[in-house]
Amino acid sequence: MCGFIGVIGADDAVREIYDGLVAIQHRGQDAAGIITYDNGRFHVKKGEGLVRDIFTVANVERLKGNLGLGHVRYPTVGSGGGEDAQPFTVNFPFGIAMAHNGNVANYEDLRGDLEHESLRVLYSGCDVEVILNVFAGALARSANGTFTPSAYHAAVKEVYRTVRGAYSVVGFVAGHGLFAFRDPYGIKPIAVGRRATPDGYAYAVASESVVLSTTDYELIPGCAPGEALFIDLDGTVSRAQVAEPHHHPCVFEFVYFARPDSYLEGISVYEARIRMGERLAKVFQAEGHTADVVVPIPDSARTAALAMAQALGIPYHEGLVKNRYVGRTFIMPSDGERKRSLRHKLNAIEEEFRGKDVLLVDDSIVRGHTSKQIVQLVRHAGARRVLFASMSPPLVHPCVYGIDMSTRREFIARDRTHAEVAKEIGADAVIYQTLPDLVGAVTEKNPEIRKMCTACFSGDYPTGDITSSMLLQIEHERIAQEH
């Protein structure tokens, strides 16, 4: 899962892009890049690491123009080296820059077609380069020498026809304008905003609304699934529904990935997490558990834990303190790095645990290594009993749409009962959210969302084209990346 921002019409677009990337740094800490366009030239800076470490005053100064893109990367397909940092460019037709959030399910097939049939050479192992080349080839044909929004719409239609998986894309056509499109399943979000300027409107598109609010853009309707959005240099917006939508937004964005101050699909992530906590409290009660204190595992579980504590009438205490300068364990590329970083990441305040029955609340349980270490930490701090609640149901299937959670054999809940999971992580009990409750907590305030992607819990992949050989291939790539 990555994050992006695209800007058109703002003086010195790079400043807003930089601020936007800092606002979505949580979506990927592996690499980042910014590209702008001005006076017939691309200006690019990319690198590995955090936004604040890659960009300096000197290299931001040279990224001139009022049109540009930025990206923070969380590795999916590809080696994850510097050559895979986004955005990417092609010089034909017109000059195109592109970045994305998601994962191309038929990457290997498309890469083979591009290399052997279209005789193209790709620079990287990053799947957006495949989308970019498919798009560029289609745009060359549909534009036939003259760029028009309808030629752009036709090119996006060709991408939808060819590229499988989940992808939200932002890009620009040099000298013409900014674009964004989102696969027909709308698994990954795209928020759109605008701001009045002395010369008309400036526009921005981003993976999360928080980027727009922190850079002073007013939210307008986002990019719909199957829609192709284009904003030209004069600020004229053209939207076309070029593929039939089958909307299935990712439910896990609401659980873990998005910032709580973001709105996705018109739903407040913060409020959805409150409802998750309230619903989880009912499961806790129905299973007959009791506890003296509710403690969140920071940060993403805080909101739900507080709501759960209030619903149960149990004190809420922040007994675990996080060192905010250590990266998120879940998006550390290798398991070794995850284990090492956890030891430096959380510390327990012993008084909050000593002699108590503790209810820990986390967003999910993936491999269980982190959960086990936290349970040990809390027992070491003197807890009498440790109950472990998960805001989401058991994770048992790999995500093929861009969240590198695990391979099937690594999911702790796969082929284990709740009691067996509890035993594995050393807890007295685990309490899982049910899938209907999770989906209900998200969709309750937006009945227009009739379906969500829940594949990592249910195995029901909404795109319908995920074969067992694709799952195996993705699994092999992830295992290879771990070593």
Ligand code: SF4
């Ligand atoms: S499989 Fe899970 S994490 Fe992946 S897109 Fe679907 S709900 Fe989100």
